[in-house]
Amino acid sequence: MMTASANRAVTYVGPGKVEVREIEFPKLELRDGPGVNPANVGRKCEHGVILKVVSTNICGSDQHMVRGRTTAPEGLVLGHEITGEVVEVGRDVEFIKVGDLCSVPFNIACGRCRNCKERKTGICLNVNPDRPGSAFGYVDMGGWVGGQAEYVMAPYADFNLLKFPDKDQALEKIRDLTMLSDIFPTGYHGALTAGARAGSTVYVAGAGPVGLAAAVGAQLLGAAVVIVGDLNTERLAQARSFGCETIDVSGGAPQDQIEQLLGVPEVDAAIDAVGFEARGHGGDAGHEQPAAVLNSLMELTTAGGGIGIPGLYVTGDPGAADDAAKAGALSLSLGTGWAKSLSFATGQCPVMSYHRELMNAILADRVQIAKAVNATVITLDDAPRGYSAFDSGVAQKFVIDPHGMIAV
Structure with a gap:
């Protein structure tokens, strides 16, 4: 187990406003906090991993919350588009290893329920007490902490995470591969x-x-x-x-x-x-x-x-x-x-139905999704400015680089 360190994250603080704040370093447990369903508080996640976030994107769905157009609570840590390097694995994780670079589907799925077994991972029955389906850092999605942060916990890692086959190649194409999370x-x-x-x-x-x-x-x-x-x-x-x-x-x-x-x-x-x-x-x-x-x-x-x-x-x-x-x-x-x-x-995309094949298309240079959406890399501290610019209608997809790992 790695030693806990500092962690900072993009946090919704009210309509039209986000701030980068100090938050707790993630544990393999869902703790109480803004938006966490009481039934999820204390949920053990030995099936999860801790990720050092390599890239995390600002999404239009985040903007709906930031504009005050949902019932998102103040203090909610944002971010459901996550790519990260594994720095700690839970006791029950068998196949994902420390050092792996992985894409994290925005929809959290247990891999055990009827819907997950039928590849309907956008409407998992076990991760959100409010309704079928869950996501990181999103209103009414169970309270799983968002990934617009330096570090984040991802549960059910063996099932959810997509490991990139060649870490160095993946880092070279990270602007494209970061789009696989959503x-x-x-x-x-x-x-x-x-x-x-x-x-x-x-x-x-x-x-x-x-x-x-x-x-x-x-x-x-x-x-x-x-x-x-x-x-x-x-x-x-x-x-x-x-x-x-x-x-x-x-x-x-x-x-x-x-x-x-x-x-x-x-x-x-x-x-x-x-x-x-x-x-x-x-x-x-x-x-x-x-x-x-x-x-x-x-x-x-x-x-x-x-x-x-x-x-x-x-x-x-x-x-x-x-x-x-x-x-x-x-x-x-x-x-x-x-x-x-x-x-x-309608409904959430079941990311796992597509992400491996789309990864292959990226790695084989069959598609340049980063160029198509005008991926623009910014620092974690620049995230509030990125939200403001995105809300103004700029033709850019902002990619947050919390640790300076994306080559210029």
């Missing part, structure tokens, strides 16, 4: 569940990092045309940088612009990478309409097509415009979806 599998999952395949036409709503990752995923699956829609011109330019067509949805209904590109006002597969803070199109582009993207995708997806929804939707949004949306109830035109026999795929 956004690359999540975007790929959105594309796959929407039905993207060889020769298909795909529309991605949202040009943030997950939307860009979904576009890369659709390309990797062989889509003939990938169209990305957004209001942010800088992010649309980023999408064009790797071969996507783009539309500015402030100019009107997406299907009208899709028709100008494809000759028909519809696509085979559509992906919602926006989530519950969606805004309208055309003249309504400046106004928040939480169901706008979903209703739009039902209109522009061909009959019999699919809609993948990696964008986050919540059951508690204190900042919503109406009481229904505050409880996660949206005014969906479900009749449109039913009449067109559309399929919908």
